[in-house]
Amino acid sequence: DIVMTQSPDSLAVSLGERATINCKSSQSILYSSNNNNYLAWYQQKPGQPPYLLIYWASTRESGVPDRFSGSGSGTNFTLTISSLQVEDVAVYYCQQYHSAPHTFGQGTKLQIK
Amino acid sequence: QVQLQESGPGLLKPSETLSLTCTVSGGSISSDYWSWIRQPPGKGPEWIGYLHYSGNTRYNPSLKSRVTVSFDRSNNQFSLRLNSVTAADTAVYYCARVLRGGGWSLGDWGQGTLVTVSS
Numbered sequence: 462d463i464v465m466t467q468s469p470d471s472l473a474v475s476l477g478e479r480a481t482i483n484c485k486s487s488q489s490i491l492y493s494s495n496n497n498n499y500l501a502w503y504q505q506k507p508g509q510p511p512y513l514l515i516y517w518a519s520t521r522e523s524g525v526p527d528r529f530s531g532s533g534s535g536t537n538f539t540l541t542i543s544s545l546q547v548e549d550v551a552v553y554y555c556q557q558y559h560s561a562p563h564t565f566g567q568g569t570k571l572q573i574k
Numbered sequence: 575q576v577q578l579q580e581s582g583p584g585l586l587k588p589s590e591t592l593s594l595t596c597t598v599s600g601g602s603i604s605s606d607y608w609s610w611i612r613q614p615p616g617k618g619p620e621w622i623g624y625l626h627y628s629g630n631t632r633y634n635p636s637l638k639s640r641v642t643v644s645f646d647r648s649n650n651q652f653s654l655r656l657n658s659v660t661a662a663d664t665a666v667y668y669c670a671r672v673l674r675g676g677g678w679s680l681g682d683w684g685q686g687t688l689v690t691v692s693s
Contacts, residue, residue, distance in 0.1 A: 563621040
């Protein structure tokens with residue numbers, strides 16, 4: 462199985478400041494045949510299901526604010542929130558869908574400083 | 575916008591069979607790929623597998639020997655069965671739709687249903 466490791470486990474950022482969450486895969490999740498990285502980012506608030514933010518490592522899902530962006534390739538990926546808002550307090554998960562089982566990271570809890 | 579709703583018993587005894595149904599509205603179950611995911615309390619999600627009405631399915635190898643999925647086209651539902659449950663199967667179970675054009679990312683989720691396994 463591909464192991465997804467996120468860092469940090471928790472993060473406190475001031476309102477309006479940048480938040481950066483990292484995700485590392487135990488093997489490359491880039492398909493050379495199509496140059497796509499098979500990675501998604503989700504946001505989960507208490508009592509709610511995960512909500513898709515980013516797929517193909519950097520494509521924002523429809524309706525997701527543009528302060529959310531994804532980057533990286535191969536084994537190292539980053540989710541950036543450019544200007545933290547109150548409603549961004551949540552747990553964030555990365556998921557690889559390159560190889561079954563489609564594994565998730567352990568999550569990063571984002572709070573307001 | 576497609577909507578999904580999980581349903582099924584919330585409490586099971588060890589060795590029993592978990593049986594959940596996902597009812598889809600706003601879309602046809604024969605049109606897309608679907609997925610089951612579970613999330614133990616306080617932990618990250620775990621992918622159970624994906625399924626398609628055509629019969630194309632893929633399961634998590636750690637669960638494969640205990641999982642069965644099926645479709646009910648007349649009710650626009652699909653189902654999950656997990657046999658021989660233990661306390662380790664206690665989790666919120668979600669059904670989700672695979673995002674079209676998004677690889678295997680999961681674009682629409684149900685609200686989830688908590689299944690507790692306890693004697």
